[in-house]
Amino acid sequence: xxxxxxxxxxxxxxxxxxxxxxxxxxxxxxxxxxxxxxxxxxxxxxxxxxxxxxxxxxxxxxxxxxxxxxxxxxxxxxxxxxxxxxxxxxxxxxxxxxxxxxxxxxxxxxxxxxxxxxxxxxxxxxxxxxxxxxxxxxxxxxxxxxxxxxxxxxxxxxxxxxxxxxxxxxxxxxxxxx
Amino acid sequence: xxxxxxxxxxxxxxxxxxxxxxxxxxxxxxxxxxxxxxxxxxxxxxxxxxxxxxxxxxxxxxxxxxxxxxxxxxxxxxxxxxxxxxxxxxxxxxxxxxxxxxxxxxxxxxxxxxxxxxxxxxxxxxxxxxxxxxxxxxxxxxxxxxxxxxxxxxxxxxxxxxxxxxxxxxxxxxxxxxxxxxxxxxxxxxxxxxxxxxxxxxxxxx
Numbered sequence: 558x559x560x561x562x563x564x565x566x567x568x569x570x571x572x573x574x575x576x577x578x579x580x581x582x583x584x585x586x587x588x589x590x591x592x593x594x595x596x597x598x599x600x601x602x603x604x605x606x607x608x609x610x611x612x613x614x615x616x617x618x619x620x621x622x623x624x625x626x627x628x629x630x631x632x633x634x635x636x637x638x639x640x641x642x643x644x645x646x647x648x649x650x651x652x653x654x655x656x657x658x659x660x661x662x663x664x665x666x667x668x669x670x671x672x673x674x675x676x677x678x679x680x681x682x683x684x685x686x687x688x689x690x691x692x693x694x695x696x697x698x699x700x701x702x703x704x705x706x707x708x709x710x711x712x713x714x715x716x717x718x719x720x721x722x723x724x725x726x727x728x729x730x731x732x733x734x735x
Numbered sequence: 736x737x738x739x740x741x742x743x744x745x746x747x748x749x750x751x752x753x754x755x756x757x758x759x760x761x762x763x764x765x766x767x768x769x770x771x772x773x774x775x776x777x778x779x780x781x782x783x784x785x786x787x788x789x790x791x792x793x794x795x796x797x798x799x800x801x802x803x804x805x806x807x808x809x810x811x812x813x814x815x816x817x818x819x820x821x822x823x824x825x826x827x828x829x830x831x832x833x834x835x836x837x838x839x840x841x842x843x844x845x846x847x848x849x850x851x852x853x854x855x856x857x858x859x860x861x862x863x864x865x866x867x868x869x870x871x872x873x874x875x876x877x878x879x880x881x882x883x884x885x886x887x888x889x890x891x892x893x894x895x896x897x898x899x900x901x902x903x904x905x906x907x908x909x910x911x912x913x914x915x916x917x918x919x920x921x922x923x924x925x926x927x928x929x930x931x932x933x934x935x936x937x938x939x940x941x
Binding site for chain 2: 604607608610611613614615620621624625627628631635642708711712715
């Protein structure tokens with residue numbers, strides 16, 4: 558009876574182990590796939606951040622702190638890739654997810670700063686535009702009220718100095734020919 | 736009694752039409768000059784990356800640019816430190832590749848060493864770093880080792896193994912080349928920057 562029970566338990570144990578292996582197999586493959594996707598996603602986000610940083614440097618935004626954060630995320634992606642190579646997919650997934658989160662926050666921060674800078678430059682350019690428009694109007698006003706009348710008066714003065722000189726010699730030449 | 740009238744100003748003798756013509760000419764010439772300078776002559780602010788190699792002197796507790804190893808032994812590694820400085824006026828994602836090649840191999844600022852003519856020493860573990868750029872003032876008087884735009888001295892272990900000896904064949908005169916690559920966001924990959932430096936070494940089998 559005891560021997561039969563032991564055989565039965567052994568059989569149950571074997572079935573349990575077999576089923577565990579069969580069930581865990583797809584989840585292990587799934588974990589590997591998830592880790593790979595997460596690393597890929599983090600790398601895409603990193604490139605997005607670099608593009609934003611390049612644009613930020615063109616707009617003369619203070620980006621040194623953002624670069625440090627981006628480099629830390631890059632390091633995390635590197636660690637995730639190393640863990641993936643070592644087939645530690647769970648750790649790789651965790652690190653890649655942490656990097657993605659960091660990069661998402663960074664994208665948000667950079668976009669906010671770029672947005673506020675754009676807003677500031679928009680206000681500045683509007684102000685400059687308004688001032689130059691006012692100056693132009695004032696200049697046109699001054700031109701028609703002061704400069705143009707002065708020019709006309711001066712022109713008349715200049716022309717009034719002109720003297721009509723009749724070329725009498727031409728008439729004399731004609732008489733000579735006749 | 737003589738009248739001695741002096742002209743009140745320089746334009747006294749010029750008549751009105753000449754003054755107007757002169758003013759217009761000055762306006763046109765200055766406008767043309769401004770357009771030429773602004774559009775056709777770009778700002779002469781140089782953009783470049785700097786790569787240099789150092790040796791760490793423990794007795795002096797500093798990095799020096801002399802006393803580089805002349806030989807590379809088969810039974811021990813050598814240690815070299817590299818430093819990269821970003822004077823590119825923009826953020827750069829750098830990668831440094833370390834390659835071993837024959838001493839006779841020519842190096843180019845246009846084309847990197849190919850895999851057929853060199854042995855890549857860290858194929859799966861390349862050195863990478865994102866660096867901010869130096870300001871104009873920092874460019875004029877740069878720091879030596881430590882600042883936000885500097886990739887601080889990073890240790891590289893130079894080694895020899897069976898694969899390298901096989902690659903070299905019978906040749907024992909080598910170059911260890913440090914190539915600087917930059918990430919290109921348009922091409923979505925690292926591209927060779929044309930910046931490189933190298934050490935000439937002699938392989939010593941022990």
